[in-house]
Amino acid sequence: MPRRRTLITDSSQQPPPHALRSTNAATVKGILIVNKLRTKPVIDAIDSFLQHVRTNYPNVRVFHEDRKDIPQNVEVWRPGEDAEKIDLVITLGGDGTILHASSLFKVGAVPPVLSFSMGTLGFLLPFHVDDFAKALESVFQGKATVLYRMRLSCTFLDKDGKLMGNDGEDWQVMNEVALHRGSSPHLNTIDAYVDGQHLTEAVSDGLIVSTPTGSTAYSLSAGGPIVHPSLSALVLTPICPRSLSFRPLVFPASSSITLRIGERSRASAGVSMDGQVSHVLGPGESVTVRASLHPIPCINRSSIAEPAEAQGEGVVPGKEDDWVRDINNLLQYNATFRSKALLRHSRT
Amino acid sequence: MPRRRTLITDSSQQPPPHALRSTNAATVKGILIVNKLRTKPVIDAIDSFLQHVRTNYPNVRVFHEDRKDIPQNVEVWRPGEDAEKIDLVITLGGDGTILHASSLFKVGAVPPVLSFSMGTLGFLLPFHVDDFAKALESVFQGKATVLYRMRLSCTFLDKDGKLMGNDGEDWQVMNEVALHRGSSPHLNTIDAYVDGQHLTEAVSDGLIVSTPTGSTAYSLSAGGPIVHPSLSALVLTPICPRSLSFRPLVFPASSSITLRIGERSRASAGVSMDGQVSHVLGPGESVTVRASLHPIPCINRSSIAEPAEAQGEGVVPGKEDDWVRDINNLLQYNATFRSKALLRHSRT
Amino acid sequence: MPRRRTLITDSSQQPPPHALRSTNAATVKGILIVNKLRTKPVIDAIDSFLQHVRTNYPNVRVFHEDRKDIPQNVEVWRPGEDAEKIDLVITLGGDGTILHASSLFKVGAVPPVLSFSMGTLGFLLPFHVDDFAKALESVFQGKATVLYRMRLSCTFLDKDGKLMGNDGEDWQVMNEVALHRGSSPHLNTIDAYVDGQHLTEAVSDGLIVSTPTGSTAYSLSAGGPIVHPSLSALVLTPICPRSLSFRPLVFPASSSITLRIGERSRASAGVSMDGQVSHVLGPGESVTVRASLHPIPCINRSSIAEPAEAQGEGVVPGKEDDWVRDINNLLQYNATFRSKALLRHSRT
Amino acid sequence: MPRRRTLITDSSQQPPPHALRSTNAATVKGILIVNKLRTKPVIDAIDSFLQHVRTNYPNVRVFHEDRKDIPQNVEVWRPGEDAEKIDLVITLGGDGTILHASSLFKVGAVPPVLSFSMGTLGFLLPFHVDDFAKALESVFQGKATVLYRMRLSCTFLDKDGKLMGNDGEDWQVMNEVALHRGSSPHLNTIDAYVDGQHLTEAVSDGLIVSTPTGSTAYSLSAGGPIVHPSLSALVLTPICPRSLSFRPLVFPASSSITLRIGERSRASAGVSMDGQVSHVLGPGESVTVRASLHPIPCINRSSIAEPAEAQGEGVVPGKEDDWVRDINNLLQYNATFRSKALLRHSRT
Ligand SMILES: NC(=O)C1=CN([C@@H]2O[C@H](COP(=O)(O)OP(=O)(O)OC[C@H]3O[C@@H](n4cnc5c(N)ncnc54)[C@H](O)[C@@H]3O)[C@@H](O)[C@H]2O)C=CC1
Ligand SMILES: NC(=O)C1=CN([C@@H]2O[C@H](COP(=O)(O)OP(=O)(O)OC[C@H]3O[C@@H](n4cnc5c(N)ncnc54)[C@H](O)[C@@H]3O)[C@@H](O)[C@H]2O)C=CC1
Ligand SMILES: NC(=O)C1=CN([C@@H]2O[C@H](COP(=O)(O)OP(=O)(O)OC[C@H]3O[C@@H](n4cnc5c(N)ncnc54)[C@H](O)[C@@H]3O)[C@@H](O)[C@H]2O)C=CC1
Ligand SMILES: NC(=O)C1=CN([C@@H]2O[C@H](COP(=O)(O)OP(=O)(O)OC[C@H]3O[C@@H](n4cnc5c(N)ncnc54)[C@H](O)[C@@H]3O)[C@@H](O)[C@H]2O)C=CC1
Known part of the structure; x- marks a missing residue:
């Protein structure tokens, strides 16, 4: 063999x-x-x-x-x-x-x-x-x-629907593409489309389209759910929306999401891709986001774990077992009361 | 043809x-x-x-x-x-x-x-x-x-890991399986496992494992994200957790989630499947939830739409186009300020 | 002297x-x-x-x-x-x-x-x-x-507006009065009134009216804000509402809040006061909640602190300084990244 | 008379x-x-x-x-x-x-x-x-x-604790003072103090200190509670915090809140007061916020209401009755299912 x-x-x-x-x-x-x-x-x-x-x-x-x-x-x-x-x-x-x-x-x-x-x-x-x-x-x-x-591939179009910059190459992001009013004092207005269909008009600080990997990054801070990175999905999370009824949405990886700055938006929107500031989109300009054909193969921790260790506690060898550890250790997921039990009153 | x-x-x-x-x-x-x-x-x-x-x-x-x-x-x-x-x-x-x-x-x-x-x-x-x-x-x-x-298939095990009731048949749910303290005044303690790995110990009113279809039902009320029904995924949403840091989690459909009532839980947990009360689980008893092999084929509205209508606005014919309508009409998704523009001051 | x-x-x-x-x-x-x-x-x-x-x-x-x-x-x-x-x-x-x-x-x-x-x-x-x-x-x-x-005083009225039970004595709660569907599979419908004015019709698992003290108890689990106990206020927090746009509300202590089970409510509502199950309210029955005349004088930790200790770090002696400690230690308020800095990779 | x-x-x-x-x-x-x-x-x-x-x-x-x-x-x-x-x-x-x-x-x-x-x-x-x-x-x-x-009075101090700008005059805000990273790609680190006591270190897009009036403005978009404007209180609401366990806090009007940019903060923070950009605070610089001595007397709608109208439905004449109307009409508070009952299926 x-x-x-x-x-x-x-x-x-x-x-x-x-x-x-x-x-x-x-x-x-x-x-x-x-x-x-x-x-x-x-x-x-x-x-x-x-x-x-x-x-x-x-x-x-x-x-x-x-x-x-x-x-x-x-x-x-x-x-x-x-x-x-x-x-x-x-x-x-x-x-x-x-x-x-x-x-x-x-x-x-x-x-x-x-x-x-x-x-x-x-x-x-x-x-x-x-x-x-x-x-x-x-x-x-x-x-x-x-x-x-999974990564996201981003295409920027100007008012007339023509490709903007980057020599026709798409941008690829691993965490998210985020649109934000930046230092403008005014909220921006963004029309969100799913597969070409108008979904909603967002009046907010901005919108995030995130991968499952990015669901523990900016999207989480904005109130988004935690999505396991082995799932293929797009997460749309609003940033400080002027609405009581905006909720994060999770779409299949086959969806394409377009965010277009409203014609009457008072502010333009700065674009950050994985935390790198790139474009500023004005009224009528847009970005379309799709699952990229080129995900990132990330080598797992279990690759170097001893067989005994890897198989312990019911985890299949080679399985993404780091995630549960990270959720608990890094995000202190649901931390409160487990730790509380350990907290004892110190005497004055 | x-x-x-x-x-x-x-x-x-x-x-x-x-x-x-x-x-x-x-x-x-x-x-x-x-x-x-x-x-x-x-x-x-x-x-x-x-x-x-x-x-x-x-x-x-x-x-x-x-x-x-x-x-x-x-x-x-x-x-x-x-x-x-x-x-x-x-x-x-x-x-x-x-x-x-x-x-x-x-x-x-x-x-x-x-x-x-x-x-x-x-x-x-x-x-x-x-x-x-x-x-x-x-x-x-x-x-x-x-x-x-997608549906979820649910298997109930007693303290000793033996199948409970239902003649070995699994239960199938379309929305969710929900565990809740019901009329007990006390919170219950539930250990959640993902693919056999311990994820967290939840002290709460209960936990929901939902399908994407069910993401607009009870899970939504409990604070969960809205997941498009054409995605295959499991959503774990806590109900009134005694923790500041519990967030909804979204897992791939290949995951199995086990919820086991903690040995030291002060309350047992009533089980509702799609709103039907079924079991009461005591300490040590558990339910394991997986994607069912048998989804429900739901006939689409676009099936009877005129071609012109169906193809309008960029929606591919036969595409699930009802969802955006429902999100907006039924949930009044992000409703606030679109309508506000229309609200005019009536004179006293 | x-x-x-x-x-x-x-x-x-x-x-x-x-x-x-x-x-x-x-x-x-x-x-x-x-x-x-x-x-x-x-x-x-x-x-x-x-x-x-x-x-x-x-x-x-x-x-x-x-x-x-x-x-x-x-x-x-x-x-x-x-x-x-x-x-x-x-x-x-x-x-x-x-x-x-x-x-x-x-x-x-x-x-x-x-x-x-x-x-x-x-x-x-x-x-x-x-x-x-x-x-x-x-x-x-x-x-x-x-x-x-602060405590809340609760008065229960039947369908015809007559006092229910308790020999005319009001109930007094320190944390909250909570209405909940309990083990009923159906949501209940509750009309909420503020100072006699109709505020909203809630379709939900239930509603909580909490004191600032109770804001760190059940209300917190249901998504409510943390309110300092030296403020006089009433907090109205929904439990799993069938609405995207329900938010916790904070009222002055001079307000009276009435919760009446809707005539067409499918479920009655169990009442818990500070976690003690008391009444079950049916359609048309109600509870009115006001600030009680009789708060609880709770002796402070600073009462026995050494002067030096109490005055350190800018806290006025006799000031409620336990609260910040509790928020941080017990609730692990905003815990994540302070601790993260300390987390180091253990070698495999 | x-x-x-x-x-x-x-x-x-x-x-x-x-x-x-x-x-x-x-x-x-x-x-x-x-x-x-x-x-x-x-x-x-x-x-x-x-x-x-x-x-x-x-x-x-x-x-x-x-x-x-x-x-x-x-x-x-x-x-x-x-x-x-x-x-x-x-x-x-x-x-x-x-x-x-x-x-x-x-x-x-x-x-x-x-x-x-x-x-x-x-x-x-x-x-x-x-x-x-x-x-x-x-x-x-x-x-x-x-x-x-209520208004808030804001005092800005430089690294050495000396008053910054404005000729010693305090700034007065009616909605809120908001600190935000603006167009910096990096999160900022802000230490929050209450009455001189360290409350927490926030790693986030920013923080808002809001009046009850401002609780329906930016604070609401960031996830804050709705506070009745006749209550005297300060609301501290984080903007996109890198933490699962940050919650809005409500303090009595007697509190003073200080927000100081951390010495090791990677970004400075732009300050907006009622939406007007004013300062940029660098590491070590701070703003202290207190209830202002000078609230704004806003003339009520009920001032011109007919007596009959004003007294109807149990509202005391001269009472702030506009708020419930605004919560419902403008914010579409808890709008979903009341309206749903009215939504009927249109035939294809
Ligand atoms: N308010 C917020 O939470 C904001 C978050 N960001 C995030 O920062 C990312 C850029 O990261 P850096 O270049 O390191 O900037 P950075 O040095 O400012 O760090 C941002 C923080 O996010 C963490 N992080 C990055 N990717 C993550 C992931 N997938 N899951 C969990 N944590 C993650 C980093 O470890 C770091 O603690 C952006 O992609 C964006 O997601 C950016 C701006 C604001
Ligand atoms: N607090 C809450 O939100 C609660 C919700 N439920 C939900 O009720 C469901 C049972 O429904 P019924 O037998 O009709 O009970 P029901 O007659 O009490 O109705 C519950 C409501 O949920 C709606 N609903 C059901 N499935 C939905 C879905 N997939 N997406 C959006 N809305 C949906 C129904 O139209 C109805 O308005 C359960 O599966 C559970 O999801 C049950 C208990 C509490
Ligand atoms: N899902 C939830 O969070 C639920 C919470 N409760 C709370 O439990 C209270 C009754 O407490 P127990 O008789 O001890 O029942 P319990 O023994 O079931 O304890 C409930 C937990 O709440 C804590 N707690 C009580 N008052 C608190 C406060 N003011 N601030 C912070 N934590 C507090 C207790 O320390 C304990 O950890 C009720 O007043 C209600 O607030 C009750 C039912 C469900
Ligand atoms: N993401 C967000 O929600 C943001 C909100 N703002 C808010 O905008 C305010 C400045 O307002 P404008 O100069 O009119 O700017 P603007 O013209 O950009 O309008 C902001 C919106 O907030 C509304 N608004 C203002 N004060 C309000 C209040 N107390 N309650 C409810 N709604 C209120 C206005 O009617 C308008 O719809 C700031 O004080 C801040 O609260 C500012 C930036 C971002």
């Missing part, structure tokens, strides 16, 4: 979005390192990482974005159609680093992403940086499993 | 849950009429309906549940494994009548359901009773399209 | 509700001990307490409700117009014990209440039982300060 | 905030007209108004803010300590016009405000412009009653 399989990076072969499957490793030939900050711990981690790769996987090429502070001995990688082929993305930093990695892959399929925290927990961070050797080994042995995290 | 196709009622041939597809009519041989009330308008509607069927579809057999007030000239139908085959269900009444119809089909696939309101709008009521001739014709011509509404 | 003052127990001299003022001690002649449970720790605590009182305040009479398990050497106390005069109430137990103490004083003013927890924190529990000697001393020295916690 | 009384405009004589009392008219000698827009209907209304005053109250002086488009034959009025004495403020426009009028009275007491809508209902607009003659007559006859709407 052959244990090694090839890492799939070709979108045509991709499984249905959000399925959970093993990565087919074997020929990981190009690795892209992504980091935002160049703090001492990050620099040190990259050094150790590079040394480890040189020693153990000497034939692998290591790339990095083109920046002034690029680490030594790595090749420059430029995104786009003609980009060098990457078989594995390594991120070092917080949740925002993965969002940034996602933004580098606007065209075509995304290689599997292995995300390391610098110590502090994050929602999208399955691995501690000190475990990188173990995690890499698991990938090279083809044992890693991935969760395909 | 043969226009007539057979109505599918065999689950093995069923499309993936929630897909939208044409009913394959042709040989509609058995119709089940479902009503809850026997008010004058309902009696009259049934009379007209029966007369119409006798005249236009003389070979069709018409059935009704076994009740004292059964209409004349219809055959008695008894649910179960050996039940007479039904090719079409007709409901006359409110949303509750469809829930009742659903409860009659606990085993195997459910025939397409054609639901008529007695005049007042309801969420699950695409047709006005006065349109029954047109709607029936559409079905017999194989033009009707259905929305497969 | 005389340091000792008399404990005020005469309502005519009472300060405006919710003002914070020192108790005027001096002649505490009658103490009522209130406990719900007779667990070992409670029995032991009562024993120590009695012994302490006998030794240090030999002229004080100690009373207890008439129950089988009444402690030895205490006099029986029966509530009512002719009840023995009580100058101080001691509660031993959880929040529910104070609610019970409140329920004993339906007529006239309520004596100051000194509440001891058995170790576990509660919202209404300023003192640890081990501190009773210090707390008593503070009261007898006239140093104790109280927070007047 | 003298029917005419003097309009109180001297703060030292003012009733406790929020009491409802008759205006003491008699010598209304100076009227200030406030409008924001100069649309045709507004210009026409001002013309009619001026003509009416000239004819009926020839000794009254009419003022207007100093603007280019000031109406003819009115005197210029400049706010400040030495401002001409105003006995009555007339506003013509929407809710924002009253907010603007409020902003003109930063120092000392505010004269009674008579607010006219141009036809469209608003929350703060008791009168239709066509009724101005009747309303004026009521005021001159001393029959008008007012609702004292």
Whole structure:
């Protein structure tokens, strides 16, 4: 029985979005390192990482974005159609680093992403940086499993329905696209359409269209539900609507949602995609959001768990088991009274 | 090109849950009429309906549940494994009548359901009773399209993990299963598990596991999101939790959710399935909820719409277009300020 | 300058509700001990307490409700117009014990209440039982300060507007009066009136009228705001309303709120007052809720705090400073991200 | 018995905030007209108004803010300590016009405000412009009653605790002071203090401190409760907090709330007062909010109601009866199912 399989990076072969499957490793030939900050711990981690790769996987090429502070001995990688082929993305930093990695892959399929925290927990961070050797080994042995995290593809149209900017390329987001009045004192008016049908006119601070991954980010703060990342769905969450009866809506991934600034809107709307400010939309301008063809294959924590550990407590091996942990630890989901039982009166 | 196709009622041939597809009519041989009330308008509607069927579809057999007030000239139908085959269900009444119809089909696939309101709008009521001739014709011509509404299958286990009651048959719900303290003054304690993994301990009035269809019923009142019925998902919504940080959760339809009454729960929990009180669960007892194999094929309003009408405003023909209407009309979704513009000051 | 003052127990001299003022001690002649449970720790605590009182305040009479398990050497106390005069109430137990103490004083003013927890924190529990000697001393020295916690007075009327039960006496609640469908499967319909004016017709599981004290109890679970107990106000919070646009309302203490079961309500409504089930209201029957003339003077934690401690961090001595602590510790108010900063990734 | 009384405009004589009392008219000698827009209907209304005053109250002086488009034959009025004495403020426009009028009275007491809508209902607009003659007559006859709407006074301090700008004068707001990240992509960190005690650290889009009047404005959109304007209270409502357990808080009017931008906040916070952008607060800078000594006496709709009308349905004459109407009409409070009963199925 052959244990090694090839890492799939070709979108045509991709499984249905959000399925959970093993990565087919074997020929990981190009690795892209992504980091935002160049703090001492990050620099040190990259050094150790590079040394480890040189020693153990000497034939692998290591790339990095083109920046002034690029680490030594790595090749420059430029995104786009003609980009060098990457078989594995390594991120070092917080949740925002993965969002940034996602933004580098606007065209075509995304290689599997292995995300390391610098110590502090994050929602999208399955691995501690000190475990990188173990995690890499698991990938090279083809044992890693991935969760395909849905992305949204965003198209901007001007008043006359013509494509705006970006050379016709769609934008891809992993968390959400958010429209917000920003520093305008006035509410904006946005018409929301679902599959071309008028849904509602929102007078509010703004609207969010989120992925299940993004449901624990801005959408949550705005009052949205928590949606499991293995579900394919779009979440529409209003931000401070001037209405008592606005509720978050959850749509199937097959839906397309269009948000158009009302002709009589008093304010324009700033657009943020995964927290990056991009456009400002004026009256009549719009964005259309759909499930992207190119989800992000995120390598799971269970990939490096011991079999005993992974199978304990009824969790199927390879199953996305990090989510329940994150809901409880990071969001302190439903925390109140479990902890209360432990609180005892200290004497004065 | 043969226009007539057979109505599918065999689950093995069923499309993936929630897909939208044409009913394959042709040989509609058995119709089940479902009503809850026997008010004058309902009696009259049934009379007209029966007369119409006798005249236009003389070979069709018409059935009704076994009740004292059964209409004349219809055959008695008894649910179960050996039940007479039904090719079409007709409901006359409110949303509750469809829930009742659903409860009659606990085993195997459910025939397409054609639901008529007695005049007042309801969420699950695409047709006005006065349109029954047109709607029936559409079905017999194989033009009707259905929305497969997901159901949940519920299994009850006692303290020792043994099946409780119901002869091993699962219960099927269309809206939700709700656990509630009922008239007990005390909160209950429920442990929630997802795919066998402990999710949280809820101290609350109760918990709801809802379908997307049920997301506009009790779950909505308890603060849940509105989920489009063509999505496959489970919604977990708490009822008055003793916690600031409990939020509704949305899971993929592949998840199984178990709710077990805590050993130290001060109150037991009454179980309601689609509003019907069934069990009382004591400490240690539990219910496990999964997507049912047998969704309800609900015939769409667009089935009888004129082509022009159906295609207008960008809605694909046969698409579930009733939902946006219902969200806006029935729930007065985001109603406030659209209407406000129209409100003018009346002089004193 | 005389340091000792008399404990005020005469309502005519009472300060405006919710003002914070020192108790005027001096002649505490009658103490009522209130406990719900007779667990070992409670029995032991009562024993120590009695012994302490006998030794240090030999002229004080100690009373207890008439129950089988009444402690030895205490006099029986029966509530009512002719009840023995009580100058101080001691509660031993959880929040529910104070609610019970409140329920004993339906007529006239309520004596100051000194509440001891058995170790576990509660919202209404300023003192640890081990501190009773210090707390008593503070009261007898006239140093104790109280927070007047507002109560609600409830009057029940039948269909014809005639007083129901209770011999014309009003009910007094400290947390809330809650109407709920209980174990009825159907929603009830309740008309809410404010100062005689029709406010809204609620179709829901029920309605809560809460004090600021009760705003952290059931009302909070139902989605209500947290109201500081030194404010005089009534909070109206719906329980699972069939409406997207129902919001909690806060009224001045001068308002009277009437809840009447609608004539066409499908369900009656069970009434709970501070968690005690009392009436069932049928169609046409109602309850009217007003601020009670008799708030509960609750002795503050700051009464026994060292001056330095009490004055630290800008809190005026005698100020209700427990509330911020309780909001943060007990409710884990806004807990998420402060704690998150501390969460570090544990290596696999 | 003298029917005419003097309009109180001297703060030292003012009733406790929020009491409802008759205006003491008699010598209304100076009227200030406030409008924001100069649309045709507004210009026409001002013309009619001026003509009416000239004819009926020839000794009254009419003022207007100093603007280019000031109406003819009115005197210029400049706010400040030495401002001409105003006995009555007339506003013509929407809710924002009253907010603007409020902003003109930063120092000392505010004269009674008579607010006219141009036809469209608003929350703060008791009168239709066509009724101005009747309303004026009521005021001159001393029959008008007012609702004292609480205002907040805001003091800004820099990092070192020194007063910022505004020449030491406090700002006065009628709705709210809102801190918001504005167009910064990053959340800000704000420490909230109550009476000098640290309450919580908020990581969010921002925070709102609102009056009861403002509880139906921005605070409502952010999820706050609806607070009756005759209550004296401060409402603290978070805007999109990164926490599951943040809830709106309601404080007594005696509280002071300080919001200080955290030293490590990634974003500064823009300050809006009643929708007017004013300051930007950086790390360490703060605003302290207290009940203002100078509420706004708003003349009630019931001032011109016929006695029969006013007394009908149990409402005490002069009582703030507009609020229930506004809650229901403007906010469509709890609208859903009352209307649903009326919705009937239209036939296809
Ligand atoms: N009021 C709010 O909650 C706001 C939230 N955001 C979120 O910040 C994101 C950008 O993140 P950064 O670049 O790191 O900005 P950032 O450094 O300002 O961090 C935002 C916070 O969100 C967390 N986060 C990011 N993605 C998450 C996810 N999928 N689930 C749970 N937590 C998540 C991060 O760990 C961080 O604590 C945006 O995509 C947006 O979702 C942005 C603006 C306002
Ligand atoms: N507080 C609440 O909101 C409660 C709601 N219910 C709901 O009532 C349902 C039972 O309905 P009935 O037998 O008709 O009882 P019912 O006659 O008491 O009606 C409940 C209301 O819910 C509506 N409804 C039912 N299913 C719906 C759906 N899927 N979407 C939107 N509205 C829907 C009905 O039209 C009716 O207005 C339960 O399945 C439960 O969802 C039950 C108890 C409490
Ligand atoms: N879903 C819910 O949240 C429900 C809450 N309750 C509350 O329980 C109260 C009765 O309490 P118990 O007799 O002790 O019953 P219980 O023993 O069932 O306790 C209810 C819980 O509420 C807490 N509690 C009571 N008063 C509180 C307050 N003012 N602020 C914060 N927490 C408070 C208690 O400490 C306890 O944790 C009722 O007045 C009602 O407010 C009752 C039923 C349902
Ligand atoms: N997302 C939101 O809801 C936002 C609300 N605002 C509110 O707008 C106010 C400024 O108002 P305008 O200058 O007219 O700006 P605007 O012309 O942008 O109108 C804001 C809306 O709020 C309404 N409004 C104002 N005060 C109200 C009150 N006390 N109760 C109910 N509705 C009220 C107005 O009628 C108008 O519909 C601010 O004080 C703030 O409360 C400001 C920004 C965002």
